[in-house]
Amino acid sequence: xxxxxxxxxxxSPQTFYPxxxxxxxxxxxxxxxxxxxxxxxxxxxxxxDHQQGESYRIIFVHVPVxxxxxxxxxxxxGWAGLGLALNTRLSGMMASALAPTGAMFxxxxxxxxxxxxxxxxxxxxxxxxRLTSELVLFFLYxxxxxxxxxxxxxxxxxxxxxxxxxxxxxxxxxxxFSVQWWSTLHQGASVSITRSPTMAATMFTGMILMALxxxxxxxxxxxxxxxxxxxxxxxxxxxxxELREAAA
Amino acid sequence: MSEVLAAAIGVMRRDLLLAxxxxxxxxxxxFFFVIVASLFPLGLGPEPEMLRRIGPGVLWVGALLxxxxxxxxxxxSDYDDGTLEQxxxxxxxxxxxxxxxxxxxxxxxGLPLVVAAPVLALQYGLPGDTIAVLVASLxxxxxxxxxxxxxxxxxxxxxxxxxLLVALLVLPLYVPALVFGAGAVDANLAGTGAExxxxxxxxxxxxxxxxxxxxxxxxxxxxLE
Numbered sequence: 001x002x003x004x005x006x007x008x009x010x011x012s013p014q015t016f017y018p019x020x021x022x023x024x025x026x027x028x029x030x031x032x033x034x035x036x037x038x039x040x041x042x043x044x045x046x047x048x049d050h051q052q053g054e055s056y057r058i059i060f061v062h063v064p065v066x067x068x069x070x071x072x073x074x075x076x077x078g079w080a081g082l083g084l085a086l087n088t089r090l091s092g093m094m095a096s097a098l099a100p101t102g103a104m105f106x107x108x109x110x111x112x113x114x115x116x117x118x119x120x121x122x123x124x125x126x127x128x129x130r131l132t133s134e135l136v137l138f139f140l141y142x143x144x145x146x147x148x149x150x151x152x153x154x155x156x157x158x159x160x161x162x163x164x165x166x167x168x169x170x171x172x173x174x175x176x177f178s179v180q181w182w183s184t185l186h187q188g189a190s191v192s193i194t195r196s197p198t199m200a201a202t203m204f205t206g207m208i209l210m211a212l213x214x215x216x217x218x219x220x221x222x223x224x225x226x227x228x229x230x231x232x233x234x235x236x237x238x239x240x241x242e243l244r245e246a247a248a
Numbered sequence: 249m250s251e252v253l254a255a256a257i258g259v260m261r262r263d264l265l266l267a268x269x270x271x272x273x274x275x276x277x278x279f280f281f282v283i284v285a286s287l288f289p290l291g292l293g294p295e296p297e298m299l300r301r302i303g304p305g306v307l308w309v310g311a312l313l314x315x316x317x318x319x320x321x322x323x324x325s326d327y328d329d330g331t332l333e334q335x336x337x338x339x340x341x342x343x344x345x346x347x348x349x350x351x352x353x354x355x356x357x358g359l360p361l362v363v364a365a366p367v368l369a370l371q372y373g374l375p376g377d378t379i380a381v382l383v384a385s386l387x388x389x390x391x392x393x394x395x396x397x398x399x400x401x402x403x404x405x406x407x408x409x410x411x412l413l414v415a416l417l418v419l420p421l422y423v424p425a426l427v428f429g430a431g432a433v434d435a436n437l438a439g440t441g442a443e444x445x446x447x448x449x450x451x452x453x454x455x456x457x458x459x460x461x462x463x464x465x466x467x468x469x470x471x472l473e
Contacts, residue, residue: 168420
């Protein structure tokens with residue numbers, strides 16, 4: 001059986017801790033490179049939009065950030081579900097490590113959307129379906145974070161958070177649909193954020209590069225965070241004590 | 249099967265009896281609903297046109313907030329005195345007992361809201377057939393609010409700052425019920441027919457009634473560990 005890696009061995013915090021430490025610099029470096037490439041394409045290669053001028057360039061942050069906020073919630077719920085089903089400790093830690101990053105992306109999505117909305121529509125906020133459901137997603141992240149912060153026992157916090165994340169992930173499509181329905185009824189003839197379908201290929205390239213950069217950034221940051229969580233929870237374990245002695 | 253049903257009904261009767269012994273608990277959320285609905289005209293002014301327009305939304309948000317307030321009492325006292333633990337240990341499935349508790353909770357806190365809503369709707373000048381739609385939407389909607397809210401109540405059992413936390417967890421999940429419930433009344437007021445909204449709200453009730461009890465039971469078992 002030599003040469004075959006037993007992947008399950010990495011589900012233990014003790015073996016995952018050094019592995020995560022090795023992976024962090026790689027993901028961080030790839031994220032930095034992709035972000036540099038994406039920003040270069042976004043600022044210098046992509047043409048100026050004939051309707052929105054230069055202000056549209058926030059799209060290279062706004063759209064990837066919105067994608068990531070939704071994607072990370074699903075990933076978080078996936079880890080949470082895995083933790084509930086298999087009762088693995090690391091899964092819950094991964095879910096709690098992802099949540100702050102996801103919440104940050106949801107907030108950034110709302111923030112950059114507001115900055116984009118002002119020059120384009122003349123208002124920071126409209127009660128559009130997509131804006132409203134992004135806001136609700138932000139609230140769901142806040143609920144998850146608040147619930148985990150309020151429970152002292154980490155195992156119970158993980159499991160309670162997992163149930164909440166799964167309930168949330170079942171609800172997200174329903175919420176999105178209901179908000180869509182609501183805004184078509186209420187909104188009348190105000191602005192719509194459906195862009196013109198024609199988009200320059202370079203714009204799309206820039207967006208994809210930035211999305212990949214944010215993805216790699218999320219992995220790097222959540223690995224750093226999960227390492228901190230592992231140390232915090234396993235600080236009494238023998239191997240964690242040895243780490244400290246080795247560092248000293 | 250009949251034993252399971254008997255267990256659920258037994259829990260329901262027990263909870264109803266307890267509620268009858270402590271009427272102030274049950275009445276508190278009803279009065280909250282009435283007071284919230286009366287505060288809006290004081291804050292916004294008495295123009296009948298405007299009140300008729302905001303009435304459906306105000307009444308629905310009021311019912312939603314009153315439900316949130318009542319959630320704190322749903323499992324808390326049973327959790328504190330150990331009854332909940334006994335229920336989890338009993339041979340009857342916990343899901344059935346939870347359903348019994350939820351039914352009693354709706355009868356005590358949800359149904360009074362539905363009954364009081366027409367009177368408040370008159371204060372907002374809503375016409376008769378719109379009031380009928382409001383009652384129908386609340387009849388379908390308040391059980392959804394109770395079912396989804398119970399997940400939050402179970403998750404925050406014995407947790408610091410539970411009451412406020414429940415609101416934070418549950419309010420985002422209430423968005424669909426609010427949209428379809430208040431939307432039904434609005435649609436009737438606008439003359440476009442409320443059937444679509446009511447159907448969707450009913451579908452939401454079916455989905456919630458199927459999935460929520462499992463999530464509640466899982467959350468209760470986590471809290472009891």
